[in-house]
Amino acid sequence: MFSFSPQANCLSGKTILVTGAGDGIGKSAALAFAKLGAEIILLGKTTEKLESVYDKIVSLGYPEPAIVPLDMQGATKLHYQGMAETIEHNFGKLDGILHNASQLGTIMPFEQWPQDMLEKVMQVNVNAAFVMTQCLIPLLKKSDNASVIFTSSSVGRKAKAFWGAYAISKFATEGLMQLLADEFDNTKIRFNCINPGATATKMRATAYPAENANTIAQPDEIMPAYLYLMSDESLTVNGQSLDAQV
Ligand code: NDP
Structure with missing residues (x-):
């Protein structure tokens, strides 16, 4: 596992969109x-799930988060511009983004991949992250040190049969991260990727239905890489693709 022990309160004063x-x-x-x-801005498709995370954060006594229910499938630049205005109004700046939401599509032979599924996967995994980042750059520029993390995958580095648009979308994610890291090199905004590795979630269970989830990493166990890249300990790290499980 990636090793990092964060200082208590090391993200205090930061506003981070997940x-x-x-x-x-x-x-x-x-x-x-x-x-x-x-302070976390919780973005996701299902409002009830966001409310449950909100409740948990508040009940633990952490800073009160904000909720942005949004389906990235249908969201347009106008939605992201509106979100940027709301963030600016409420927080004045943005210190981090974790681009984590993704669609898997269906694992199936290339010859059967439907075009509409190709478009849906690319829309959420790549296009939405592209446009959202574009709309949020002005707010990231207002941060003393901003960190943007994209979520990659092992099939985004070495493609595997049947993974279709998901694999292609993760190659594109690595490319988007590299482009931004180069374009904003020597600025206060850094861009990196994390490949979580096999982690017990709904998406993983969909991809590997026969797998025993207790034999792979749990989401909480892979957090050190995320905390490292989001904290100021990684200020000089830009354009890298880290493995959460090394
Ligand atoms: P999950 O399916 O468990 O969670 C995905 C999250 O993304 C859900 O909260 C989901 O919301 C949200 N989401 C999906 N589509 C949309 C949308 N259209 N608009 C807004 N939110 C959306 O996946 P994981 O936690 O496993 O995956 C997280 C990231 O890690 C992904 O980028 C994935 O590709 C990557 N990854 C995961 C691995 C693993 O083994 N788990 C391995 C390699 C990479 P809702 O629940 O409301 O649908």
């Missing part, structure tokens, strides 16, 4: 960032 914050890895990350003092 997409797909209602479940799986995003939920664990939202709680882990909040525990270290960050």
